[in-house]
Amino acid sequence: MRRTKRSARKPSARKATAAPVPEQVSIEVLLAPSPEGRSPFTAVETICHSNVENFLPSAATRDQAMQRLARRDFKIVAVSPYSLSVEGTPELFTQTFGTELEVRHQTRVQTAHPMRMISYFAPAEEAAWERPSDLLDVIERAYIQPPAIYFESALPPRVRYYHLNAPGDVAMLTRASEVHREGITGKGVKVVMVDSGFYWHPFYKQRGYRAEVTLAPDAQNTRRDDNGHGTAEAANVFAIAPDVSFVMIKQGRNSTAAFKKAIDLNPDIITCSWGYDLVNAASSNRRHLPRVPNTLRALELEVARAVARGIVVVFSAGNGHVSFPGMHPDVISIGGVFVDADLSMRASDYASAFDSRPYPGRHVPDLCGLVGMQPHAIYIMLPLQPGCEIDMQLALGGAFPGGDETQSGDGWTVISGTSAAAPQLAAVCALLLQKNPKLTPQEIKQVLLTSARDCSDGTANAASNEGVALPASGGVDGATGHGLVDAAAAVKLI
Amino acid sequence: MTKSDLADRIEAEVILRPASGGAELPPIPTAENIRQFEAAPHVVDEISAKLRAMGFVVTTVSPFTISISGPRVLFERVFRCKLTSGGETSAPLVLPEEIAEHVEQVYIQTPPIYFNQV
Numbered sequence: 169m170r171r172t173k174r175s176a177r178k179p180s181a182r183k184a185t186a187a188p189v190p191e192q193v194s195i196e197v198l199l200a201p202s203p204e205g206r207s208p209f210t211a212v213e214t215i216c217h218s219n220v221e222n223f224l225p226s227a228a229t230r231d232q233a234m235q236r237l238a239r240r241d242f243k244i245v246a247v248s249p250y251s252l253s254v255e256g257t258p259e260l261f262t263q264t265f266g267t268e269l270e271v272r273h274q275t276r277v278q279t280a281h282p283m284r285m286i287s288y289f290a291p292a293e294e295a296a297w298e299r300p301s302d303l304l305d306v307i308e309r310a311y312i313q314p315p316a317i318y319f320e321s322a323l324p325p326r327v328r329y330y331h332l333n334a335p336g337d338v339a340m341l342t343r344a345s346e347v348h349r350e351g352i353t354g355k356g357v358k359v360v361m362v363d364s365g366f367y368w369h370p371f372y373k374q375r376g377y378r379a380e381v382t383l384a385p386d387a388q389n390t391r392r393d394d395n396g397h398g399t400a401e402a403a404n405v406f407a408i409a410p411d412v413s414f415v416m417i418k419q420g421r422n423s424t425a426a427f428k429k430a431i432d433l434n435p436d437i438i439t440c441s442w443g444y445d446l447v448n449a450a451s452s453n454r455r456h457l458p459r460v461p462n463t464l465r466a467l468e469l470e471v472a473r474a475v476a477r478g479i480v481v482v483f484s485a486g487n488g489h490v491s492f493p494g495m496h497p498d499v500i501s502i503g504g505v506f507v508d509a510d511l512s513m514r515a516s517d518y519a520s521a522f523d524s525r526p527y528p529g530r531h532v533p534d535l536c537g538l539v540g541m542q543p544h545a546i547y548i549m550l551p552l553q554p555g556c557e558i559d560m561q562l563a564l565g566g567a568f569p570g571g572d573e574t575q576s577g578d579g580w581t582v583i584s585g586t587s588a589a590a591p592q593l594a595a596v597c598a599l600l601l602q603k604n605p606k607l608t609p610q611e612i613k614q615v616l617l618t619s620a621r622d623c624s625d626g627t628a629n630a631a632s633n634e635g636v637a638l639p640a641s642g643g644v645d646g647a648t649g650h651g652l653v654d655a656a657a658a659v660k661l662i
Numbered sequence: 663m664t665k666s667d668l669a670d671r672i673e674a675e676v677i678l679r680p681a682s683g684g685a686e687l688p689p690i691p692t693a694e695n696i697r698q699f700e701a702a703p704h705v706v707d708e709i710s711a712k713l714r715a716m717g718f719v720v721t722t723v724s725p726f727t728i729s730i731s732g733p734r735v736l737f738e739r740v741f742r743c744k745l746t747s748g749g750e751t752s753a754p755l756v757l758p759e760e761i762a763e764h765v766e767q768v769y770i771q772t773p774p775i776y777f778n779q780v
Binding site: 363364385386395397400401420421422423424425428429431432441442443444445462463464465466467468469470472473475476484485486487488489491497498518526527545558583584585586587588590609629631 | 671673674675677690691692693694695696697699719721722723724725726727729731767769770771772773774775776777778779780
């Protein structure tokens, strides 16, 4: 814990850390004991349910304390028979009790390495504290409350809106749970994900998942994922194929170099939840580019090389993006279907769907995974490095659907996008390869298309198709391709 | 390496000319035709060595491409260009004579979009 000495009379004078110092302090006021009662501060025995009443102050004392504190401009926020929870400015606290305050800083989440700091007021070392005469007979002590530390948890926080949990809901809705019952869990299949990194969140450790992290040539630090994307999306792989041999390639600025590194690892499957948006940014309706820019030529060659070597390559279709390599003919291109609480399905209006101009005859997507709806596709509760970029962004967005209602820095977020869908499909491919390791990428794609569940409602994201949202309809359609992946049906086909 | 060194570092992909000469290449590289795009095996080693001699770090290689990395000033000097702070250039890089025979072009790489967001 770091400390910054300061006068409580100038609360805005110093902003030493990334987090602002709060304008109010929270105080617990313990009421003065009644004449026949006892002070909890003199108790030698443990205070518990059987003796707590011995420490009960009188109701008159409580009411007087409330009145007098309110008169001093403290705000009463909660009342119990034993104590009052009040709020006030740091200056008010200092003025009332004569206590010098200082600003302290602590990490919000208990982890192995430094995270975002939060700041709060606390009494300075050896600071005086004295009850003023008007409170002398009604309060015994008053303590400024330090902020709680969130302990990084393998279990997600509770949020009040409909969403999916991993692994359970994701496995069930992709019908992977049924396949798991047959002993098919991805064992012996190597899945490489190229992404922002992988943080060993308790979600992974406590469930016994196995993962490795390898650095792309221009990436650093295998232990951190400061963006959070890779850590979160990897949970989709393990939800469906919990026993895969998983390798995260943490990429830097050169995705092609990272992808080449992925090929060099000789995996069965490469999954990528990223891409480039092939539109003319200057046009009013996001006109599609007629060809793949030369800057991406190397990546185009490497994607084809990977599939020629027998590697299944899965790419996200994008979230309104005209995504490349998600449109390359050799990849399995993954869009989005939203499954509601009543299990009805509709095309995600967050996910891309379009006909590729650089690759005539190529439609995106081939089929879909689970993706939420606009505005932010807040849909699947996923773990990430506490305090990372995504953790902070969505937590600050307010109530659902503007934000995900998780705490900033708690190591959890509720997201999706086709970023979630691609690793779901990669994991289903792993189930197929465990059952039949001889399947080629082309055969796997065909099995997935044939076995997908039809989705006939909703429309895709209009931004991906020059302003025209492609609709879902019975059979193969523009919005969802062949529909939502069905792991159980796919496994039965081989 | 300091943070400012890292920020000033440029990543690029060097596209090699196919051994076949490139005149009859298919318009779209796919898994079925990709071997037609391969450079001659000795070219990968030869060009990698020349790039290293110029001061670049060769990070990964494949039969078609070489990934290189280096400070911005090195790129600007070798490829006679002016790069923006984001590593962008409005004109194609000018290939030095000693690699031009086997290199189609050099393209500076930019980070991708993660598809959790619009």
